[in-house]
Amino acid sequence: MDYSKLVEVYEQIESTSKRLAKTHAISELLKITSDEDIEHIILLLRGRLFPDWNKAKIGVASKLVLKAIGTSTGASIKDIENMWRDIGDLGLVAEQTIAKKTQVTLFQQNLTSDKVFANLQKVSTMEGSGSVDRKVQLIAELMSSAKPKEAKYIVRTVLEDLRVGIGDGTLRDSIVWAYMPIEINYDSEKIAIDVDREEFNKVVEIIQTAFDKSNDFGVVALAARKGVDALEKISLIPGNPIKVMLAQKEVNIDDAFKRVGVPAVIEYKYDGFRMQIHKFKGQVKVFTRRLEEVTKQFPEVVQFVTNNIAAEEFIIDCEAVGYDAKSGKYLVFQHISQRIRRKYDIEALAKKMPVELNIFDILFCDGKNLLKETLEKRRAVLEKIVTEKKFEIILSHKLITSSKEEAMLFYDESVKQGNEGVMIKNQEGIYKPGSRVGTWIKLKSTMDTLDLVIVGAEWGEGKRSGWFTSLALACVDEDGTFLEVGKVGTGLKEKAEEGLSFGEVTELLKPLMKTEKGREVTFKPEIVLEIQFEEIQASTNYSSGYALRFPRVKTLREDRSPEDASSLERIKEEFDTQKKS
Ligand code: AMP
Secondary structure, eight states: OBHHHHHHHHHHHHTOOOHHHHHHHHHHHHHTOOHHHHHHHHHHHTTOSSOTTOOOOOOOOHHHHHHHHHHHHOOOHHHHHHHHHHHOOHHHHHHHHHHHHHTTOOOOOOOBHHHHHHHHHHHHHOOSTTHHHHHHHHHHHHHHTOOHHHHHHHHHHHTTOOOOOOOHHHHHHHHHHHHSSOOOBOOTTSSSOBSOHHHHHHHHHHHHHHHHHHOOHHHHHHHHHHOHHHHHHOOOOTTSOOOOOOOEEOSSHHHHHHHHOSSEEEEEEOSSEEEEEEEETTEEEEEOTTOOBOTTTOHHHHHHHHHHBOOSSEEEEEEEEEBOTTTOOBOOHHHHTHHHHOOSSHHHHHHHSOEEEEEEEEEEETTEEOTTSOHHHHHHHHHHHBOOBTTTEEEOOEEEESOHHHHHHHHHHHHHTTOOEEEEEETTOOOOTTOOOTTEEEEESSOOEEEEEEEEEEEOOGGGTTSEEEEEEEEEOTTSOEEEEEEEOTTOBSSGGGSSBHHHHHHHHGGGEEEEETTEEEEOSOOEEEEEOSEEEEOSSSTTSEEEESOEEEEEOTTSOGGGSOBHHHHHHHHHHHHHO
């Protein structure tokens, strides 16, 4: 397909915030996409080269893109840099630079989406000596045959910052509109589509289920063209991580019981971090909640699951809780988080602060997909295959009850043991990847926090010069757009020994810098912080429409991806609850 067709759709999506308009634009593109192109078109639509289960990065620095723009247009690096400083988006810089060039170059070959994808894939996998020059060449080659608008999106894709918001829900619905056997009438003037709602929900569910299992919209789209049979054949593949199920929040047992029904399963809510562990073909792979592979960082986990789980193939969901090997005392997340990104002395650190796995779910076992089984059945499978061993692997401590009093006692006991509170779950509930459905409720004892993404900062002054201060924080809306909710400077330390420091955060942010004007800097959204706050207020100062009162950094959440950040909806809910109370 001509890359220009994809670019037209990006432009349409960029120019609207209406989900139906986006869905329409994408579905029209999907209708004219061939079987051969479908998987890469789906990926490129979201500015990616790999499906959701594969967290590989393109990993190209802005400097390299500057060079590629220079090489392909003959413009000087200095001029490009100046433009970049003024405009703040290298995509727009590329667009304008190419526009100037095309006044003299009349002949241009049409660029195909396939070519763009192939070159960028090469860029993302190239390593070793000479690879930097080769990467510049590959990008420059695309630029040379790109029209101005095409150059804009190539650059944004390379930099993994497409700035075009397409959420999972929108993409799923686009596949439904394009390929499922259902009549849908769209009128851009109307706020809803004209469709048989019951039928529509049914086909949406078919697509959603296929995505839940594959975590790959390309595979789903290709199957959807072939029909429902092909969709149903899609299965979970151990080794490819799927999105984790999420919980909603309640503030008391009564409301939690009302939501999930009784009897309910109540489990300790451990304070560690989520791990999805896969075993297949004699191999074990460990993933974080953001689905990044951390197998190398957790050698003891590979041992524990190999020794204590009697199954050949499985996907389990658990909370890894760190403890001090000497004292046997459990450690809070802040202590253990360093293990996630540790690249050296891994074995020594694993010996000093190992993790204990608190398993609470199983999604796949020896050829069988368990997503649609009830929690009761899934737990029974776990009880059959797991041999518990303290400090290695245990099943989440649980109680099944309809009694509020018993639930309260269990909650108190959990908090006394140092846990965050309890999870209250519907016994009949299925496992819904990626969803905050009301069958899992969290009840926390600690002050509630938000997970927010750093999107900007100011260069510090005086004692803090050389560091980023006043970090701009953002939540995420349903289309993956980041919206600011405030700025934070409190909670970070000046000395690294005292905890998460300005210096450490600055080092993490430097490679993510997008623009710099005076002291103001913006970043690619990548780093997630857990933030405490006193209150949420309505505010016109920030793009979310809300502001945090007295925000304070609690910790760095390396286990969470920017898309995992607290949603705008969550902030609205929190604001409404506050008003009520
Ligand atoms: P929160 O991070 O506050 O949204 O709470 C949900 C998180 O609690 C999950 O993502 C898990 O990492 C963690 N968790 C701890 N214990 C459990 C449990 N028994 N069941 C489910 N999640 C748990």
